[in-house]
Amino acid sequence: MANYKKISTRILVLGAVVIVAVGFWASRSSNTERNAVADDNVALADFRSTDIEAIQRGEYVMRTADCAACHTQGKNNMAGGYPLATPFGTLVSSNITPDRDTGIGQMTERDFFNAVRNGQGSKGFLYPAMPYTAYANLTDQDMHDLWAYMSTVTPVNHAIDENSAMAFPYNIRLAMLGWNMLFFDNKAFDGDADGADRGRYLVDAGGHCSVCHSPRNALGAEKSDHYLQGGQLGSWYAPDITSNPHVGIGDVSVEDLAEYLGTGTNGQATAAGPMAEAVEHSLQYMSEDDLMAIASYLKSVPASKTKAHTALDASLPSMKRGALAYEVNCAACHGVEGEGMGELAPALAGNHALQGEPNNAIRALMVGARAAATHTKLTGAGMPSFAWKMNDQQIKDVLDYVRNSWGNAAQPVTPEQIERIRVGMQARDKMIDGY
């Protein structure tokens, strides 16, 4: 019965979406007129750019847009097959190599622009898991360069069925038309992409930061009034990166932020999970100037409303238990005073992400995590799993302790938050309880 209910709700939702869609059929959300600057005659499979500089610039655009992260699975560059878990089912990334049969070899430059900037692909509408909502901001020049680069990618024959694992009705691509009507802001970047607004351009266009770092509504659209204030991303939480000084990046210097983005760590913030992928595939390839521009822009983003907490009293029995557990299990790497271990283990004292939403801290403690490994900081150290060694209460004690010591202050972690991750991650229980 529950299933029927779910499906009928979905049909209702879909119906509403379609009705709205039909009503605004001619609206600007599906208008691709500005892509007329692109050539519509030569297919990618028949084209190979010889403009070395354009190819190099295009490769840089590809890096800033992090195409490879989702479109590469295993060794075949851009051949797709990477599964993306969404609340609506699992999508598989498409093959975007110039292969004529299974890739995008039959696309013209115009088709390519339509897909990247407007979410209109060769098989119909794209799902917004492909961040065309952000790529709409890419300039004509960057798109031309990206096209030149794409022509140099080795074609790989690899057929992909992108949406067969999506639940009904989300497996119907046409539904995205309605989604676009409601949520897709189809317009070009409104600033100076190569000058004063470079940081904002990189964040909002190629970088598509808000795709993860902004929360989404029930239909999977970003909440624009919560821009970059943090969002759930599968089992990870993409933290608040507004200028909020408590849980965001307001208290971090532009240089430290740029170092983090370009190398994976600044000794305090350390990229892991999907952010490690973003650093490894994309950010580490960006120029120093661009990283500084991104950092400067982020620091100008209006702060979220999250207020500073009052630190828990260190004399609480739970804080004392946490302190002992910290000393025994954590202090060897993270330091007796939470000062961290150089580039290897992040400092916890003054760590802003640690004091916000606790999802990632629980996840790291429960199942471990691996830091980004980059060209400049090669190591990619590991945080071990403590699921087998700590029960939920012990995890709460130690997290409450590190989130409320050395000047840190944060809300106590709730047993529900810990339980959700232990179950969600299928983490094992503590091996032997009682000590």
Added chain:
Amino acid sequence: MTTNSKADVIVVGLGWAGSLMAEELTRAGLNVVAIDRGPWIDTSTHTPPAVDPDELRWGIRKELFSPPKDNTLTFRNTLDQTAVPQRDFGIFELGGGVGGAGFHWAGMAWRFNPYDFEIRSKTIERYGIDRAEDGELQLQDWGITYDELEPFYDRWERIAGISGKAGNLNGEKIEGGNVLEGPRSRDYPTPPLKTLRSMEVFNEATERMGYHPFTIPVANISQAYVNPLGVSMGACSYCGFCLGFGCGNFSKSSPQACIFPALMRRSNFRLLTESCVTRVNKAPDGQTVTGVTYVDAHGKEHVQEGDIVCITAFQIDSTRLMLLSGIGQPYDPRDQSGVVGRNFSFQTVSGVDMWIEGEQMNPFIGAGGLGSQIDDFNADNFDHSDLDFLHGAGMLTLARDGMPISKANKLPQGSPRWGSGFKQAYKDHYQTYTTIFNQGSSMPIKHGYLDLDPNYKDKFGQPLLRLTYDYSQSDRNMAKFTMDRSIEIAKEMGAQHITPFNFADKPFTTSIIASDHVIGGTPMGADPRTSVVNPYLQSWDCHNLFICSASVFPMNSGYNPTETVGALAIRTAQAIHQQYIQNPGALVKV
């Protein structure tokens, strides 16, 4: 049988030597394929800090080691005996995965003494030819001097982040360091570890006796460090779970902790794991090698072709591979002809266990290589004119670990061994126990050698290696001499209970652990009649074959071999890409 695409360089065994060479050679732009018989092992995944301190799993059951059922040798003391297989862990502890023994080693980071490299010349110079040629010993120089190797020792110490204090900076003696070491061009990259209680007691006693104690330089590093390859390490937490263990804190230098993060991301490097090289293939004319044959995890045989082959396996495996491949003439102990298998040596270990009542050693604070040492009776640092032996031992006290299972055996003589009496004795003595361990040198002898066993085969049907060895009289006398000195030191330290030990007062056996440091079999040297490889570790027989392993040591010193293997590996790799590649052929003309 399948044939892989050809490589510029094949590295056989990805331990310290293999990974150092692969790092140098890939950085120089060469395509390198490394083949290792073990599986991939990684610090974070396999031995994270929450899993690492498990004495039963790693220390007692030795799960990181390659077990004797997979890799062993046969042994006899003399030519007239029939050798039988070693069926338990003993004189060597082979690594079970990539990183080799460099992953589970304790971490003492020694340079050999200048005397070692020119042991024959310097012995003759100071004591006359009769001492160098006493009828039993087979001394030979390395064909390289300490000064020639110094820049490469320095490079290895930088890569590994070694913690210590120099005692001889460019000839200037420095208080607190090892004033008897060879001159070094600069200090260690990280400062020495803390002085723990057992070291304090040892230092005070030996200073009173006029000796020169110092903190052992270690690969359990003292502070956060970024090495020249850009790899980060963390500070040692003194957990003491080092020897036999991986280090989840990124504090113990290993190929994993120091080299793999840089090496594994290079597109011109390829690693084949769980693949055992069974032979190096010779070209029809026998002047060069063409590559190697290996067996993968499914028992399937493959050929990997390469322009250069570097055998960087553990000492026994490097020697065995040469014998199995039929490269070089096998050594014959009856007339000392041939070279492959020659100059096997172990280390000649003695010392004391002691208990000092009222002390609190807190042994649970420790680090794998940590301790204090005196070199006053090591190398040729003392006059041997009136002594009946050559060389000596590094005499050290260990502040390594307080492992509760293995320490349960460390009780004074006469203590009850079971029941409540045992428990009380263990309780009384856990805190008061310490030791002096004489890591004694071993001089090569005419009748100590390695060859292929005529009876026993491994799982691939290939003959096992056979060891024929017993201590020389010189080594036995040295062990007794240094044991007596350690008893004197123990008394000066205030020990009420002293239990001396001397592995060399009985016939040699492979079933002792003693020091784990076996060497020789493919000695290096300037004379092809007495060595398998030249001073660049290049085969005298096939110029595109190099061997970097402790098997190239022509003798064993009173120190751990790891750093010397590392320095030689870097030197050889540089010789390959700076000299050999431009002009393939013998790097040393005879």
